[in-house]
Amino acid sequence: MSAAIETPPISKPLDISIFQLTLDDLPAGPPSRQQPLVNPISMCLGVALVISQEAVESPSTYGRYFLVHPEEIELDETLHPVFEDISIVFPDEIPDDSSQHAFWFNTGLKHGSQVLSQLLDQDIVEFVHPIRTHVTGPQGGGEDEMIEYPLVRVKLTDKQMAKQCGSCEIWEQRTDKERLSICSRCRNAWWCDEECQLSGWKRGRPVPHKKLCRLVNTS
Numbered sequence: 001m002s003a004a005i006e007t008p009p010i011s012k013p014l015d016i017s018i019f020q021l022t023l024d025d026l027p028a029g030p031p032s033r034q035q036p037l038v039n040p041i042s043m044c045l046g047v048a049l050v051i052s053q054e055a056v057e058s059p060s061t062y063g064r065y066f067l068v069h070p071e072e073i074e075l076d077e078t079l080h081p082v083f084e085d086i087s088i089v090f091p092d093e094i095p096d097d098s099s100q101h102a103f104w105f106n107t108g109l110k111h112g113s114q115v116l117s118q119l120l121d122q123d124i125v126e127f128v129h130p131i132r133t134h135v136t137g138p139q140g141g142g143e144d145e146m147i148e149y150p151l152v153r154v155k156l157t158d159k160q161m162a163k164q165c166g167s168c169e170i171w172e173q174r175t176d177k178e179r180l181s182i183c184s185r186c187r188n189a190w191w192c193d194e195e196c197q198l199s200g201w202k203r204g205r206p207v208p209h210k211k212l213c214r215l216v217n218t219s
């Protein structure tokens with residue numbers, strides 16, 4: 001049955017990069033059931049491709065960026081793989097001037113400035129030069145407080161980042177036996193396996209990948 005549907009081949013990337021962060025409000029090890037997160041904390045950078053809302057007419061994708069636990073923490077099975085969403089999306093201003101992954105870093109996060117400085121120090125991201133900032137007013141009124149969000153570029157390759165399946169939305173982790181596979185035609189979608197690929201190909205929302213794959217194909 002699936003032989004009749006011409007999906008492009010998918011290929012498995014190499015291992016993701018792990019780095020360490022130290023956060024002010026975490027104790028030093030060892031981890032316990034009450035305190036599974038201790039310094040230094042191992043992380044990887046995760047990327048999820050999101051299809052823009054105007055997708056029906058002209059589909060395109062952009063990345064959301066996350067700090068992802070590189071492996072399940074056995075002490076706390078309820079811990080989500082995603083530690084923090086570090087990107088912020090401005091609807092009209094998704095960076096399109098970089099061939100590499102780039103995003104607005106959300107410095108308004110609880111750990112925002114600590115995380116950013118450590119990612120810069122460890123060569124995970126760099127400021128886009130010249131530095132651009134997006135200034136926004138406070139939520140719900142007020143005039144004085146403005147937040148600047150720096151635009152950063154990811155210095156890791158696709159292969160070094162954790163991915164999210166475009167179909168079932170599972171996150172890739174280091175301990176997984178299988179890496180996610182990239183769509184070899186558009187390089188804009190990752191899948192667990194051919195079953196997830198076929199599901200996204202035929203029934204992906206808001207646009208089936210069959211349509212998106214053709215339109216974002218840059219090769």
Ligand SMILES: [Zn+2]
Nearest residue numbers: 165168192196
């Ligand atoms: Zn999947």
Ligand SMILES: [Zn+2]
Nearest residue numbers: 183185186213
């Ligand atoms: Zn594709």
